Amino acid sequence: MAIRALVFDTFGTLVDWRSGVAREAEQRLPGIDGGAFADAWRARYQPSMEAVRSGRRPFADLDTLQAESLDALLVEFGHADAAAEVKRDLVLAWHRLDAWPEVPAAMAALRQKFVLAPLSNGHVRLIVALARRNGLVFDAVLGAEFSRDYKPKPALYRDAVTALGYAAAEILMVAAHSNDLAAAAGEGLSTAHIARPRENGPAGGETGPAVPVTYAASDLADLARQLGG
Template structure:
């Protein structure tokens, strides 16, 4: 089956969320927490990511975007680290730190190669504005912005994968879900999509990341450049 479109997980797969959030937290919170371990702060914030989205996935509340969820979870993280009062403008800037993440080194060039012969779109839990900001920051060109902001729900709910296939107009098998997380790929495969695992062994810093998929996939790649090579780009 010819792959005609690629859809991407973003946090961890295309961008290094941990290093970016750690850097911003250490900088923005220095006046009140001069010896903050930014990596630990990023990990603690990320630990609230899935539980916050589950409130939407479960139907307990209507859809709200990830910026709202990050804003709701931030005070708890600040309290967890024993940090004193943080001004509201600093909190807002911390939330927007997720909009200022850097891509993994090979990603911009690999995305340009892939786009020569495929349609590209994020299918992320991040909202449209966040995806646009990350794309502009890292010189990535998407043909569409899909995912949570488009489907009004969070992965791994079926709508995100089905809506992406329908929006791009190819068959599910012609649409390749690219992720560094086996659970994301398992959900995509349930809906007939082709799947590509990209290893990100440093996603969680000292805690590592997935070096190989935990399930059968269509492609398994060392990084995004390797995936582009495998696709003949």
């Protein structure tokens, strides 16, 4: 079945969260190891979303969750006295991330042929900021805020299929994370793995899929080539 639409994980797959957060943390928190700070913040990401996924709390967006994680993180890194405006600005560092180098041109090529939408745990405003910063054009913004829940809950993939109006197999979930692709495949979507060996800095990143996928690509330009874009 031909692919008609691509839906994208964002953090790690389209944008380099670690370098951006590290850079801004080092600018605002004297003496800090920015990479370690970014890693420690990201480590709190999944547990913070779990309260929403499990239904223990109503949907709260990533800015809210990142702000909550930040307080404990600042204690851990010896900056418990950070001013409120520094904290607000650090949360917004997640809105100022750079795309991986090949992404803008590859996305523009893909949009000639396919409907494109983020299927991310980022909320609408965060996605709009990242897209505008990096010159990415989407046809719609799906994902966490559209579904009021977080991946890998099935609702996000199902709502994307409903919203795009294609058969699930005509929609290609694009991600650098095998667990995201496994969840998408469980809802019948086609899947594409993007290698991001530098996602986590010295700790690496997924160099290939750990689950069966429809496409495995070395980067987004490679995927565009494989799709004949």
